[in-house]
Amino acid sequence: MFILPLSMAFAALQPLPPDGAPALNLPVDCIVGRSCLIQKLFDHDPGPGRRDYRCGQLTTNGHDGIDIRLRTMADMRAGFAVLAAAPGTVLRTRNGEPDVSVNNRGALDGRDAGNAVVIDHGGGWQTQYSHLRQASIAVRPGQRVSGGERIGLIGLSGNSEFPHLHFTVRHLGRAVDPFVGTAPLPPCNSEVRTTGLWTAVTAHSLGYEPSAVITGGLASAVPPKAVTDRDPPPMPNGRHAPLILWVDAIGARAGDYQAFSIAGPDGQIVHEQQSVVEGGGLSWFAYSGKRAPAAGWPAGRYTGRYVLKRENAIVARIETTAMIK
Structure with missing residues (x-):
């Protein structure tokens, strides 16, 4: 499977760290847009709507952090490290919550963050790392950690439907968008962007990608929408079964x-099939396919391609292959 990242780089990126704030590195050991991607950003809309720092809608109402997700359950089992974004002292940890989708478990009883770590960076600044993998936390309260030090693994614990890290930054108890910091939110039409709280290297690696394909594949039946129910992902079931291309975006x-x-x-x-998206949304699941011909599909390797365009520009795509025997 090949997924092409189509990140939109920061325009006129300028460093503007607030006084006393930690310079944040990427809190996960993955390549955003390839082995992981940003599912949600911080919500800046004060009302019931949603608005990310680029005036887009890559967020949900009241979302107080950044969700960096993995594409599949197999990726979670392979293990992607969660890293301390900056030097500090561990304040709190929780390590015993199961890696189960919130849709398949009972009441959370205040454990929405699942397995989590909170780090104090001084000056009223803290970072929190939520939904970590059960029994993966490698630090303890009171321990001093360095920036980039492994503190756990990305998991599915707590109020989570897919394996991801929910990364929250707080200053004096108030959630802060690391892409903006404590500075006023720039106007939507501004060509000047700052690094926010990120280091310059991290800011350049993140960019802004309002649309992306998480994963997709070829199968003989429409798979479940939930990533936890596509484990393992479905495959074509012989020469006489339907052939369907599906995408999770x-x-x-x-x-x-x-x-x-x-x-x-x-x-x-x-x-092949083309259509105009109706509705859309932060999460988008789509598929298209056909029944097998009377003589069955010829044996061999099949290639599925999906392209999403906006104003004649490609904003997301995937190419995937599967064998039919």
């Missing part, structure tokens, strides 16, 4: 154009 918008195509072993297109 972020940030599709009403009016976007999407195109599906499936090519056979000889490279010829065996199915």
Whole structure:
């Protein structure tokens, strides 16, 4: 499976760290846009709406942090480290919550953060790392940690539907967007962007990607929408079963154009469909396919391609392959 990251880099990026704030490194050991991606940003809308720091809608109402997610359950089992974003002292930890989707467990009883670590950086600044993997936390309260030190693994504990790190920054008890810091939010049409609380290297590596494909594949039936129910991901089931291309994506918008195509072993297109997205949303699940021909699909490798366009520009795409025997 090949997923092309289409990050939009910061325009006129300028360092502007607030006085006394820690310079934050990426709190996960992954490459954003490749092995992981940002599912949600900090919500700046004071009312019931939603607005991220770039005036987009890559967030949910009241979201007080950054969600950095993994694509599959297999990625979670492989183990992606959560790192201290800056030097500090560990204040609190929780390590015994199971890695179970919130949709499949009972009341959380105040344990929404799941397995978590809180680090104090001085000057009223703290960072919190939530939804870590059960029994993965490698630090203890009172321990001094360095920036970039491993503190746990990305997990699925607490109020979580997919494996991710919910990263929260607080100053004097108030949640702060690390992309902005304590400075006023820039106007939507501003060409000047700052690094916020991130180091310059981290800010450049993050960029802003309002739409992305999480994962996708070829299968014989439409798979469940929940990543926890696609473990392992479905595959084609022989030459006489239907062939379906499915995608799990972020940030599709009403009016976007999407195109599906499936090519056979000889490279010829065996199915294609184009449509305009209706509704869209922060989470977007789509699929297209067809029944097998009377003689069955020719054996060999099939290639599925999905493209999402906005105003004639490609904003997300995926290419995936599977064998039919």
